[in-house]
Amino acid sequence: MGKKMFVLIVILMSISLIGIIAVQLYWIDNAVESKNQQFTNDVKISLIRVAERINEKEQDLIDRKIEGMIENIGLANAAQIKNYFFQEIDTTNKQTFSLGATYLEENFKLPAEDFLDNDSIILKRISGKKDFFQTKSFAGMDNNTPPKVLRTSFTKRYTNLEKEYNYETFRSLFEKKPINQRVSNRELNATIKDELNKKNIFLDFKYGVYGVDGLATKLKSGYYTINKKDSYRHPLFFNSDNLPVHYLYVTFPTKNNHILSGISGILLLSLFFIFIIIIAFSSSLYQLIKQKKISEIKTDFINNMTHEFKTPIATINLALDSIKNPKIISDQEKVVRYVNMIRDENKRMHTQVENVLRISRLEKNQLEISKETVDIHDIIEEAISHVHLLINDKGGSVETHFEALTPEITGNEFHLTNVVVNMLENAIKYTEGAPKIDVYTESTNKFFIFKIKDEGIGMNKSVQKNVFDKFYREQKGNIHDVKGHGLGLAYVKEIVDKHHGTVFVESEKGKGSIFTVKLPLI
Template identity: 25%
Template structure:
């Protein structure tokens, strides 16, 4: 059972829509994942740059130890594992006296807050005796632990040397470049405090670094990183939305997806186009079968009737009648032979063994007999004007097939003329090019049908009129043979004004 073409087209369209929707869903999910990863990289870059800035400040303090003393900063948990202890010790030394003048030790204790479900924490505590083990059970808790240690070190170092915002911005820019995040930005150092009675909360910007030419737009986004344990100071990174940056990083994937969709769309379009062509070809073959059956049946029936009259009705005894019926039989058999020869030529034309046998042909000697034949066999008055310049014009072509080409064009011009056929055949040589034109004043061809007239089995629709016989092979044969000779054929036509077929060799 054949699936109707309409259903095939619907299935193809549904398949394309399904592929497009899935591709869009997948790309949207990938976009969100990449955006989240990029935002995570930005936060990690801010934390990493802060740690590096603290380390550099500690290195600066160590370089000053010889002249100004020593600094020790340590952080860790107390015995119960629940409190984070930060200890800073500084000793000032007079290098000339080689003894310690002053030593100061400060200890700060902060209680570590764990985040999570109460029941989960209680189970974790039950399975471990150390609070540190509870933190290490979860990746988020481990990250929180490391940040608390970093904040503790930060608080100790900040006591003796201020934050270097310009250095932090340079470190941040470098780390972001490693993550392919080279974007204009501002880095702010912000302090948040309260009044003496804690009734007023204020925020003050202590410094700005970054790209001086960058001006944040209203859509600019801000990322905060609180670096001290009292949450009073933070870095703020300001830059434009990263949507375009994410899309830029997805360029390769987007282009590949588009190319795949384009290839699939073209493939499906080509499939549907092929199916439509096959359907049209099938219809044309059906029409051809009907037409050729009629064309072959007519000469057979006429020849049979003539022979039957000679054999069964004593028409052979009268010489004039006998000659008439024999002539009729001969004409119909010639017509039948011509039809069969043309059909066989169509089959041979597509075989690899098909070969032309070119020779020099005088166009006038070739075309003149063809004109006389068509004038004799036509059922209407035929006037043909031949104009060849120069008169001795010669071409190199296969005599048999080129004769058929001209004969087909003349035959079409006669068939599609009205009550009286008026034709003109023009042959011209320009340089090394020969043009042969056959012009009639017949019914013409509509413009939208002209591009199909050289298709196999195609016949221009004539509505309910069926007085013009044919089976759609003539012009296809003409075009095929002209191309085999290395030439081209074109048509110019207007309805009710006639047509002109031009061969260029």
């Protein structure tokens, strides 16, 4: 996959993810807003009904007071009886409607001293009854069958008060009273609670009644203060000009929790899916980057492997061509030298292939590792002897510092020897000039620890994170100043893991490296 295509795919995936999350968040916000609007509408309707009930109750109180006054007066100042009759005939449907009414009109004038400014009030009381009749005829099946007659009737009795003249003067008596005498805290609280419950709102609330001038009244719950941002307001009482006199404010401390709880199911589900989408995207992106990295590493590995095989193959070809030369084939000493050269180069290629296969078998758990009690000090000495010629060839040295009191562990001698050999070869490869290597050992109650320290080129932090990865080499691309395929340290980590140990590196660019291996004791 090309770099441009890779970047394009990542950008498109990122845009898609951001778009999906944005849509989800939009719908969540829309759901919260809808729930909040519904709550607001329900509260406003409830407050309207509260104001209506409070005003209706006061109106009933006024009417009862007037009725009491009328009863105290006794006889009306003027009275007359009136009759009313109405009839309508529908010939098409053969129906007759009749309405008759008889009612008594009584006029009362209440004493002037009971009102403000010596005003008086005239009331008209109307009481009586209404009689309604309906007759309907149905034709028979033939001319010999008489028609059927259906008759319905009802009587309605009523009493009504009609206020005339200066009735509002009487009402002004109530308006002059302090509001806490017109309605009590207990009554107002119960009315608000009842109306809210009708709208399925069972939340704790706080309320307060304020005048149009913003001054607080005694009608409030606790130490209530106006919070216009979170409060709901509605007029409670009106004056004679139908203008608000007092406002009722209601606040819900747990409103947000109530709104969120109403959509908690869909909210949690949306957040869960957003989380799944992010995890899936992150995983996909990680795998995509990882596969791209592996592809690049494998390309480097193939280039390096090709280069490593090219030299021995060329050497073998030259040796074979030389042997076929009649002058050389008769020289037994040269033939033997060329045959040994072919064998050494073949052995070298075989070792390289074996390293690759060994790593593959380790990853697939196909490599059997038998374990027995071994002495790590002996294994380290054996490994040093394997690389002795390489070190001498570069004019270097290896110093051992064995301080471990208990060097015996349970492990595989062959593979542990290869581990030490690979680490020593790595130290030799990445040292410019004569390698100087120190091997330290120590032991704790549970672990045997050995360290291999070199004074080579070292490595930076990013290289240290990947140095144990398969095929990884610090030199990228087709660069062959250092031999190898990036398998040595990967093999080291696999074998150490198989022995339930750990391996890590401490290094600084230009100052060398220290590889540390911890293996459990018997």
